[in-house]
Every structure is written in C-alpha cells, then in structure tokens.
Amino acid sequence: MTNQLVAIVACVFEGCKVRMAEERAFVPAVDDIRKAIGRAVTPIDLADHIYCGYHSRLARGTGMRMYGFVGTRRLLEERVADHQKSGSVFAKYSQTKVGMAMAAVKIVNKAETHSKKRRKEADATSCGG
Numbered sequence: 001m002t003n004q005l006v007a008i009v010a011c012v013f014e015g016c017k018v019r020m021a022e023e024r025a026f027v028p029a030v031d032d033i034r035k036a037i038g039r040a041v042t043p044i045d046l047a048d049h050i051y052c053g054y055h056s057r058l059a060r061g062t063g064m065r066m067y068g069f070v071g072t073r074r075l076l077e078e079r080v081a082d083h084q085k086s087g088s089v090f091a092k093y094s095q096t097k098v099g100m101a102m103a104a105v106k107i108v109n110k111a112e113t114h115s116k117k118r119r120k121e122a123d124a125t126s127c128g129g
C-alpha cells in the first residue's frame with residue numbers, strides 16, 4: 001500500500017526550522033494577514049504566514065487568532081471561486097490603475113459610438129437636405 005503524498009510546509013518564524021505536514025500547520029486569521037500585507041489575501045499568500053504548532057501556541061499566547069492552514073486555504077479558495085462567479089473581481093479592478101484605465105477606455109468607446117451616431121445623423125440630414 002503506497003502512502004499518499006503529504007505536502008510539507010515550513011514554519012516561517014525567524015530561526016524556526018520546523019517542517020510539518022500542511023495539515024498540522026497554522027496561519028493567523030485572514031483579517032490579520034490582510035492588515036499585515038495591506039491587501040486582500042490570496043491562497044498563495046498563506047505560504048508566507050505558516051507557523052508550526054509551537055509557534056502558533058506562542059502567537060495565541062500573545063492574543064493572536066490562529067487557524068488551521070488547510071482549512072483557511074480552502075476558505076480562501078472558495079472565496080476566490082465565489083468572486084470569479086459573481087464578477088466582483090472586476091469590481092475590485094475598478095479601484096486599481098488598470099481598472100481605471102479599463103474604465104476610461106470604456107468611456108472613450110462610448111463617446112466614440114455616440115459621436116459616430118451623431119455624425120451619421122448629420123450626414124443623413126445633409127444628404128436629405
């Protein structure tokens with residue numbers, strides 16, 4: 001019987017070299033990670049915030065909320081899937097420079113179609129007149 005592959009992750013605490021199965025790893029509350037990195041947390045971000053059992057206990061002792069890594073990652077993956085479904089990813093884009101550029105292009109396109117329409121109308125009147 002072959003054992004299934006177990007993903008091994010390492011504690012990010014400075015000087016800590018503990019490696020463990022991801023099922024045994026902990027991460028801070030997503031809200032706290034977001035505050036720390038200053039933007040929405042993606043499942044990939046979690047890798048930078050993994051703690052071993054010992055250091056997650058220490059963190060809890062300082063009042064930090066620590067959660068299972070696997071469960072938190074699943075939560076974030078579901079959140080990403082939900083966002084993609086609802087299109088709110090694009091709503092978020094509107095707050096970025098790329099999003100603003102995209103919105104500007106849309107506005108320009110609208111203005112162009114409007115002026116084209118008007119030009120057509122003008123042509124029609126000039127031809128008819």
Ligand SMILES: [Zn+2]
Pocket residue numbers: 011012013016017018051052053054055
């Ligand atoms: Zn550790």
